[in-house]
Every structure is written in structure tokens, then in C-alpha cells.
Amino acid sequence: MSVGARAEALIIDLGITSPKDIDVEAIAFDSNVKVVYETMTGCEAMLVGYCDRAIATINPSGVRGRERFSVAHELGHWHLHRGRSFQCRVDDPSANLSSNRAHEKEADTFAAHLLLPTFIFKPEIAQFKHPTFQQLTQVAGAFETSIMATALRLVGINIVPVIVACYNKDGKRWSLPSADIPNRWFLKEKLDEDTFTYDLLNSGKQCSGLSKQPAETWFENSDAEKYEVREQCISSLGDTALVLLYLEPDMLEAGFDPNVATRRYNEHGSYIPKRATLRR
Incomplete structure (x- = not known):
């Protein structure tokens, strides 16, 4: 099961069908994760687990969408990477997109699908032909998510x-x-x-x-x-x-372009690795 599917399975199992019912703290409680809001320095969120229980400590930001993403992110670590403790420095998926930290990207994916599950999010966004930031802000308000997380989920559902x-x-x-x-x-x-x-x-x-x-x-x-x-x-x-x-x-529908950038892809869209130097 994919990371996104695992997140959405939690929503389905809880019988959630509306954005207003995605109570991320209650979902965490159901997964034996206690959420605590406490001012921290050096990190934005922390997850500490023992046996089948964990505590997710979230640095209050005053922005509900960012706090909810932090909770969902830590819940992702709990479901995907159990047995490890995490100190996460950011509560914004933008920073992890520009990094190579696989576990953080997986936790971001989990959080995105948990807060914006496809079967609820897609009908909300499909009413717009080319969603603008104003329309994405409207949808973000319904789901209590940041505009960043909402825009990235727009990409993920691949309807435009x-x-x-x-x-x-x-x-x-x-x-x-x-x-x-x-x-x-x-x-x-x-x-x-x-x-x-x-x-x-x-x-x-x-x-x-x-x-x-x-x-x-x-x-x-x-x-x-x-x-x-x-x-x-x-x-x-x-x-x-x-x-x-x-x-x-x-x-x-444009054909293959062999004369662009580093030519990393062939006409079929497959990655072309650099040729290894042959030893003589």
C-alpha cells in the first residue's frame, strides 16, 4: 500500500466524508499519539514513541493550517517509521521538497493525503477549470490547510x-x-x-x-x-x-526534445543515466 493510501485508509476507517470532520488531533488520538502544543527552540515538531504509544510535540505557530500539517506530518512518521524519534525543523512542505530527506518527504506525503484525502478533495477542486490562488485559498479554508499544502495536492490529484x-x-x-x-x-x-x-x-x-x-x-x-x-x-x-x-x-502532445537541459530523458520519458567511464 502506498504512503498516500495508508493515510487515506485512516480517514475511511473513521467514516470521515467531509472536510470539517478531519480532526487531526482526534485521528492522532485514535492512533495512540498524544498531541501537545509547547514552545520549542531548534525544531518545529518532535515525535517520541514507546511501544505502541507516542507523544507529538508541536511548536505553536498561530497559523492553524501549519499546525495541522505538523501534527499530520508527525503522525506520518508514527505510521511509517515507527521505532525512531524525530525532530522536524519545519512545518512547511516547501523545505522538504528542496531536500533529499526521504523520511521527511514520505511524512509530508502522508500528511497531505490525511488532511486532503483524494475522495474528498477532488470533488471540491474539480469545480474550478484552472484553480487560481484565490480559489485554492477558498478550498484551503474548508480543509484548514495552508495554501502551500493545498496547491501541492492540486498537483498530486493530476486533473489539470x-x-x-x-x-x-x-x-x-x-x-x-x-x-x-x-x-x-x-x-x-x-x-x-x-x-x-x-x-x-x-x-x-x-x-x-x-x-x-x-x-x-x-x-x-x-x-x-x-x-x-x-x-x-x-x-x-x-x-x-x-x-x-x-x-x-x-x-x-509535443514530441521529444533532445536539445534541452542535460538530456536526462529519452523519447519515452525514461531516465538516461550518465555513461560510466570504461576502464582499459
């Missing part, structure tokens, strides 16, 4: 061709595409001066909604000039911008 990315003035921190977007599309590492995201980070100009942009402002591909994307951005943590990029349908 969207990329969620995070940039600062120095360039890309991370990006996450929905599953149907071909591997051949490579985002630029540095922001193009013609993007709305560049304007937000460098002059504070707000992006009120989705707007069309030439795809070449976002992608390295030489044929990107043939296409358009829809872009929206908002300010995020640590002087970064969170970006929504919707690809047009023709971009999903």
Missing part, C-alpha cells in the same frame, strides 16, 4: 496540467509538475524578467489572477515560443514566490 514552483530572486528552489506533464519540459533556473513572478519578487507588483505568458519566458526548450502558459504567483515564506503554471493542451 499544472506546475507548482517556488522561486526567489536567485532562481528556482523547487518545482513539482502534475503527472501528465511530459518530462521534456524544463523550467528555467533563473527567472525571466518578463514573468509576473519576477515583477513580484523585484518590485512587489501583485499578480491578481491567472494571465497568459509566452511559454518561452518559463521553459528552456527551443520550441517553447510556439506555446502559451497561464501564470499566477503569490508571496510566500522567506522572500520567495509560489507559482502556478498551467500548460496549454498542445504542450502535452
Whole structure:
């Protein structure tokens, strides 16, 4: 069973069918995890377990969505990595997306599926053709989740061709595409001066909604000039911008591009490893 399926099984077993019934502390209690809110330094959450019981200590942030994600994250560690203690430094999935910490990413996936289970979240989001940050904020309010976690779940359910990315003035921190977007599309590492995201980070100009942009402002591909994307951005943590990029349908049908980036994928979308040096 996948990490996400294990999380959603808890929701199903408890008979939860509505966002308002996803009481993360009660779900933790049912898993023999006691949740304690206590000010800490050096970490945002801590899980300590013994036998079949554990205590999850959460650093209060004053932001309910972030606190709920921290609880769900620690609950993920309890179900996935039992037998170990964890001190988690962040309560925001953005930091773990830009790291290589497998256990933290797994706990984030568990938390996302627990707080935004597919069978409840998908009907809520499907009412929007291309969800904007304003609409995602509306959904996030119903689920008591952060806009970050909600945007990432939008990618995860794969009903629209969207990329969620995070940039600062120095360039890309991370990006996450929905599953149907071909591997051949490579985002630029540095922001193009013609993007709305560049304007937000460098002059504070707000992006009120989705707007069309030439795809070449976002992608390295030489044929990107043939296409358009829809872009929206908002300010995020640590002087970064969170970006929504919707690809047009023709971009999903574009053929293999052998002349982009490091050529890490072949025409079938398979990873191409670097050739080992032959010994003589």
C-alpha cells in the first residue's frame, strides 16, 4: 500500500466524508499519539514513541493550517517509521521538497493525503477549470490547510496540467509538475524578467489572477515560443514566490526534445543515466 493510501485508509476507517470532520488531533488520538502544543527552540515538531504509544510535540505557530500539517506530518512518521524519534525543523512542505530527506518527504506525503484525502478533495477542486490562488485559498479554508499544502495536492490529484514552483530572486528552489506533464519540459533556473513572478519578487507588483505568458519566458526548450502558459504567483515564506503554471493542451502532445537541459530523458520519458567511464 502506498504512503498516500495508508493515510487515506485512516480517514475511511473513521467514516470521515467531509472536510470539517478531519480532526487531526482526534485521528492522532485514535492512533495512540498524544498531541501537545509547547514552545520549542531548534525544531518545529518532535515525535517520541514507546511501544505502541507516542507523544507529538508541536511548536505553536498561530497559523492553524501549519499546525495541522505538523501534527499530520508527525503522525506520518508514527505510521511509517515507527521505532525512531524525530525532530522536524519545519512545518512547511516547501523545505522538504528542496531536500533529499526521504523520511521527511514520505511524512509530508502522508500528511497531505490525511488532511486532503483524494475522495474528498477532488470533488471540491474539480469545480474550478484552472484553480487560481484565490480559489485554492477558498478550498484551503474548508480543509484548514495552508495554501502551500493545498496547491501541492492540486498537483498530486493530476486533473489539470499544472506546475507548482517556488522561486526567489536567485532562481528556482523547487518545482513539482502534475503527472501528465511530459518530462521534456524544463523550467528555467533563473527567472525571466518578463514573468509576473519576477515583477513580484523585484518590485512587489501583485499578480491578481491567472494571465497568459509566452511559454518561452518559463521553459528552456527551443520550441517553447510556439506555446502559451497561464501564470499566477503569490508571496510566500522567506522572500520567495509560489507559482502556478498551467500548460496549454498542445504542450502535452509535443514530441521529444533532445536539445534541452542535460538530456536526462529519452523519447519515452525514461531516465538516461550518465555513461560510466570504461576502464582499459
